[in-house]
Amino acid sequence: MQALSSEQLDHLVALRHALHQSPEVSGEEAQTAERIVAELTKLGADRLWRGLGGHGVAAEFSGREEGPTVLLRCELDGLPIREISDLPYKSTIPGKGHLCGHDGHMVSMLGVATRLTTRPQKGRVILLFQPAEETGAGAQAVIDDPRWPEIRPDFSFAYHNVPGRPLGEVGLRKGPGNCASRGMQILLEGKSSHAAAPEDGVSPGPAMAALMAGLPELSCGTIGDEAFSLATLTHAHLGEPTFGIAPADGELRVTLRSMTNERMDALMQEALHRVEKHALGLSVDILWHDVFRAVVNDVEATSIARTAAGALGQRCREMPTPMRWSEDFGRFGDDGAKAALLYLGAGENHPQLHNPDYDFPDALVPVAVDLFCQIVQDMLGSEAQ
Ligand SMILES: [Zn+2]
Numbered sequence: 243m244q245a246l247s248s249e250q251l252d253h254l255v256a257l258r259h260a261l262h263q264s265p266e267v268s269g270e271e272a273q274t275a276e277r278i279v280a281e282l283t284k285l286g287a288d289r290l291w292r293g294l295g296g297h298g299v300a301a302e303f304s305g306r307e308e309g310p311t312v313l314l315r316c317e318l319d320g321l322p323i324r325e326i327s328d329l330p331y332k333s334t335i336p337g338k339g340h341l342c343g344h345d346g347h348m349v350s351m352l353g354v355a356t357r358l359t360t361r362p363q364k365g366r367v368i369l370l371f372q373p374a375e376e377t378g379a380g381a382q383a384v385i386d387d388p389r390w391p392e393i394r395p396d397f398s399f400a401y402h403n404v405p406g407r408p409l410g411e412v413g414l415r416k417g418p419g420n421c422a423s424r425g426m427q428i429l430l431e432g433k434s435s436h437a438a439a440p441e442d443g444v445s446p447g448p449a450m451a452a453l454m455a456g457l458p459e460l461s462c463g464t465i466g467d468e469a470f471s472l473a474t475l476t477h478a479h480l481g482e483p484t485f486g487i488a489p490a491d492g493e494l495r496v497t498l499r500s501m502t503n504e505r506m507d508a509l510m511q512e513a514l515h516r517v518e519k520h521a522l523g524l525s526v527d528i529l530w531h532d533v534f535r536a537v538v539n540d541v542e543a544t545s546i547a548r549t550a551a552g553a554l555g556q557r558c559r560e561m562p563t564p565m566r567w568s569e570d571f572g573r574f575g576d577d578g579a580k581a582a583l584l585y586l587g588a589g590e591n592h593p594q595l596h597n598p599d600y601d602f603p604d605a606l607v608p609v610a611v612d613l614f615c616q617i618v619q620d621m622l623g624s625e626a627q
């Protein structure tokens with residue numbers, strides 16, 4: 243596989259800026275998917291799937307000989323956050339921005355597609371442009387698509403850029419790599435009454451006060467501990483903004499986070515138990531949202547990535563602890579693939595993910611392209627050899 247020419251790299255960076263200007267949030271990535279399909283068609287993919295689990299797109303590049311399927315995944319979605327920057331290519335969509343770097347992840351995979359004009363010798367490469375990562379719904383939706391059996395990989399790789407680490411550093415972490423997390427919406431309903439006679443009603447107020455203090459107490463340990471858990475209160479609402487009514491309804495939102503899926507199951511039970519204890523006399527409805535399973539990186543897949551980074555002379559770091567933030571990439575491991583998420587440094591003084599002034603560093607594109615092409619070369623060989 244030939245290295246990217248400077249014209250090809252310029253094209254990818256220009257495309258990244260165009261994607262950056264027109265971010266689409268989870269589940270609404272129709273235009274982004276169109277652009278990706280146009281690029282993949284130009285590059286002559288052997289097979290294309292569209293509309294996977296929503297707006298997902300996958301492209302196959304196949305070798306002549308039998309061999310494993312290696313899937314490389316990136317994400318299509320931006321965020322419902324207003325971008326604050328002076329960039330010439332800043333978001334033109336009010337209240338939406340590519341502030342997690344998925345625009346950069348996408349063009350990295352298009353860079354791999356560019357180099358795959360030289361096909362692998364055996365097996366096949368699937369490039370997956372996954373929808374709805376930010377809500378935790380997209381990976382599972384792709385896996386639930388009836389066409390997934392045509393794609394199902396033996397190995398899956400992806401990367402996320404990591405602000406705060408040196409640009410281009412390859413972070414590796416076998417075992418738990420990203421936390422499990424989920425949103426817990428607690429709806430409490432009692433009975434309204436005149437503010438002059440609160441005893442005639444049932445207010446959710448006392449239960450809410452107890453839970454606002456009590457649920458965050460379920461947090462324990464640090465990210466270095468297997469038992470790490472974190473419960474963060476994110477929203478509270480009680481009754482209406484009046485003075486005449488003792489309230490009937492209340493709502494709390496709490497985000498639960500843990501290093502392992504097992505710990506998450508226990509944390510959910512503890513949280514439910516607290517709600518039960520404090521919500522006596524109220525009717526309670528619990529809804530779960532944004533469910534992310536933990537990313538658990540496969541040992542063999544991680545070691546393949548380590549070898550590839552080593553062959554390129556890229557600087558590697560064995561990460562001592564997992565990332566606190568969640569990633570729905572864990573679903574591909576749950577589905578049976580040997581999966582590894584790689585953590586590529588985005589620069590030490592770079593704004594953090596989801597900050598309003600975050601922007602993906604273009605200098606990371608060739609680093610990522612080289613790394614994933616080396617993984618493909620090591621696993622599947624190259625037609626030209
Ligand atoms: Zn994000």
Ligand SMILES: [Zn+2]
Pocket residue numbers: 342343344375402
């Ligand atoms: Zn992201």
